[in-house]
Amino acid sequence: MWIRMLTAMLAATLLLIALLSANPEYRLFMPGLLEGAVLTVEITLLGAVLAVFMALIAALAKLYGPLPIRWLSTTYIEIFRGTSALVQLFWLYFVLPQFGIFLDAFLVAVLALGLNIGAYGAEVVRGAIVSVARGQWEASIALNMSKAQMLRRIILPQAFTAMIPPWGNLFIELVKSTSLVSLITLADLTFKAQQMNQSTLKTVPVFTLVLLIYLAISLTVTIAMRLLEQRTSRGLTRGRVA
Amino acid sequence: MNDMPMVRFENVSKRYGPLTVLDNLNLDIGRGEKVSIIGPSGSGKTTVLRMLMTLEAINDGVLWVDGEPMTHMMQNGKLVPATIKHIRRIRAKIGMVFQSFNLFPHMTAMGNCIEAPITVLGMKRSEAEERAAELLDMVGLSAKKDHYPSQLSGGQQQRVAIARALAMRPKIMLFDEVTSALDPELVGEVLQVIRKIGREHDLTMLMVTHQMGFAKEFSDRVCFFYQGKICEQGAPAEIFGNPKNERTRQFLNAVLEAG
Ligand SMILES: Nc1ncnc2c1ncn2[C@@H]1O[C@H](COP(=O)(O)OP(=O)(O)O)[C@@H](O)[C@H]1O
Numbered sequence: 001m002w003i004r005m006l007t008a009m010l011a012a013t014l015l016l017i018a019l020l021s022a023n024p025e026y027r028l029f030m031p032g033l034l035e036g037a038v039l040t041v042e043i044t045l046l047g048a049v050l051a052v053f054m055a056l057i058a059a060l061a062k063l064y065g066p067l068p069i070r071w072l073s074t075t076y077i078e079i080f081r082g083t084s085a086l087v088q089l090f091w092l093y094f095v096l097p098q099f100g101i102f103l104d105a106f107l108v109a110v111l112a113l114g115l116n117i118g119a120y121g122a123e124v125v126r127g128a129i130v131s132v133a134r135g136q137w138e139a140s141i142a143l144n145m146s147k148a149q150m151l152r153r154i155i156l157p158q159a160f161t162a163m164i165p166p167w168g169n170l171f172i173e174l175v176k177s178t179s180l181v182s183l184i185t186l187a188d189l190t191f192k193a194q195q196m197n198q199s200t201l202k203t204v205p206v207f208t209l210v211l212l213i214y215l216a217i218s219l220t221v222t223i224a225m226r227l228l229e230q231r232t233s234r235g236l237t238r239g240r241v242a
Numbered sequence: 243m244n245d246m247p248m249v250r251f252e253n254v255s256k257r258y259g260p261l262t263v264l265d266n267l268n269l270d271i272g273r274g275e276k277v278s279i280i281g282p283s284g285s286g287k288t289t290v291l292r293m294l295m296t297l298e299a300i301n302d303g304v305l306w307v308d309g310e311p312m313t314h315m316m317q318n319g320k321l322v323p324a325t326i327k328h329i330r331r332i333r334a335k336i337g338m339v340f341q342s343f344n345l346f347p348h349m350t351a352m353g354n355c356i357e358a359p360i361t362v363l364g365m366k367r368s369e370a371e372e373r374a375a376e377l378l379d380m381v382g383l384s385a386k387k388d389h390y391p392s393q394l395s396g397g398q399q400q401r402v403a404i405a406r407a408l409a410m411r412p413k414i415m416l417f418d419e420v421t422s423a424l425d426p427e428l429v430g431e432v433l434q435v436i437r438k439i440g441r442e443h444d445l446t447m448l449m450v451t452h453q454m455g456f457a458k459e460f461s462d463r464v465c466f467f468y469q470g471k472i473c474e475q476g477a478p479a480e481i482f483g484n485p486k487n488e489r490t491r492q493f494l495n496a497v498l499e500a501g
Pocket residue numbers: 258261263281282283284285286287288289290
C-alpha cells in the first residue's frame with residue numbers, strides 16, 4: 001500500500017526530471033548534475049555500510065562488552081552524536097593534516113558521515129536489541145545456547161525487523177548530509193549545482209533539478225527499506241506460510 | 243552417584259533486595275519423579291524453577307543436578323562459584339516450558355525444534371529434522387510443522403514449545419503454569435501431551451500448576467509452597483485428601499471454591 005504510493009511518487013519525480021530535461025534550458029545542466037549525483041550516491045552507499053557496521057559493533061560493545069570497551073563505545077557514540085557532521089568533516093580533512101595524517105577527501109567523506117550516522121545507529125541497534133521480549137532470552141537459555149548463539153540466531157534477527165524503519169530515517173539523513181562534502185572540495189550534487197549556478201546564474205533550473213534528484217534518491221532509499229521490512233517481518237506478524 | 247537425587251536444593255535462598263523470596267530451601271527430587279508445586283501467587287513457585295533453569299542466580303546454598311553441583315564446582319575439595327562453561331554443561335540436562343510459550347516468532351514450528359539441536363548440540367540438519375518431526379508428531383502437530391507461531395493457537399504453540407524442549411534430550415523438564423495463558427478449551431490438549439511424555443519418557447518432571455486435578459492424578463509428590471517455604475509436602479492423596487497444615491487446607495478450599 002505505502003510502497004505503491006511511494007513508487008508512484010518516485011515515478012512522478014523521475015518523469016518530471018525527464019520532462020524538464022526536454023527543455024534545453026534545463027537539459028544543459030543534466031550531465032554535470034548526474035555526475036555529481038553519482039558521487040553523492042557512492043558516498044551514501046559506502047557511508048551506509050560503514051554506519052551499519054559501526055552501529056552494530058558499538059551497540060554490542062556498549063551492551064555486552066567489558067567495562068573499558070563499554071566506555072570506549074559510549075565515548076564514540078557521544079562524540080559523534082554530540083558534534084556536528086560538518087565539524088567532523090573539517091576536523092578529519094583540515095585538522096588531521098596538521099598532525100601529519102593526510103586522508104583523501106572521498107575517504108574523509110565516507111569516514112565522517114559513516115561514523116556520524118553510525119553513532120546514531122548504535123542507539124537504534126541498542127534500542128532494538130533491548131526491545132526484544134525477555135522471554136526470548138529465557139527460552140534461549142533454557143535451550144542452553146551460548147550468549148553469542150542467542151544474539152546471532154534469536155535476538156538480532158528479531159531486533160533487525162524493529163531496526164529497519166529507524167534506519168530508513170538515518171539513511172535519508174545520510175543522503176542529505178552528503179551535501180556537506182561539497183565543502184571539502186568533493187564535486188557532489190550540491191557542489192556541481194553551486195558551481196553551475198555561479199557560472200550561469202540560472203538559479204531556477206539548476207536548483208529545481210537538484211531538488212528533484214535528491215528527492216528521487218531519498219524515495220529510492222525509502223522504498224528499498226520498506227521492501228526490506230516487508231520481507232523480514234515474515235512470521236513476526238500474522239503472515240503467509242513460507 | 244546414582245543414589246544422589248536428580249535435583250537437590252541445599253539450603254538455597256533467594257532474595258530481591260530486602261525481600262526474601264525463598265528461605266533456606268531444601269528439596270530433593272528423585273530420578274524420574276514427577277513433582278507438582280502448588281501454592282498461592284507470590285509464594286516463590288516460579289522462582290524455584292527459574293533458579294534451576296539458571297534464569298535467576300541464587301544468593302545462598304548449592305543446587306545439585308544429577309549428582310553434581312550446578313551453581314558451584316569442586317576445586318581443591320572446595321565448592322567455588324561455577325564458571326559459565328560448567329553451568330552450561332550441567333544445564334544441558336534441563337529443559338523448561340514457560341507460561342507464555344516463548345517460541346521464536348521468526349522460525350517455523352520445525353525451525354524452533356531444530357535450532358538448538360543444530361547450534362548447541364552440533365547435530366546434522368537432517369538428523370535434527372528427523373528427530374523434530376518425531377516430536378512434533380508426538381505432540382500431534384505434524385501438519386503444522388511449517389507454520390509460524392503467529393499462525394498457531396495457544397495450545398498448539400505450547401505443544402511446539404514442549405517438543406522444542408524435548409528435542410534437546412533433557413533429563414529434567416520444568417513446567418511453569420504451562421496452561422495458565424490458554425483458553426479453557428485448549429488446556430486439555432496440552433495436559434494430554436504432558437501425560438504422554440510422563441509415560442513415554444524416563445523424565446524427571448517438576449511442574450508448577452494450578453490444575454489441582456492434574457496434579458493429583460499425575461504427580462508422585464505434591465509440594466505446597468507458602469511465603470517462600472515448603473509448608474507441606476507428600477503424596478497427592480495425602481495433600482489433597484487429608485492436608486495436615488491449616489494453610490494448605492485454606493489454599494485448597496480457596497482453589498476449590500474458585501473453580
Ligand atoms: N525480578 C524480581 N524482582 C523483584 N521481586 C521479584 C522478582 N521476581 C519475583 N519477585 C517476587 O518474588 C516473589 C515470588 O515470585 P514468584 O516465584 O514468581 O511467585 P509465584 O510463581 O509463586 O507466584 C513475589 O513476591 C514476587 O513479587
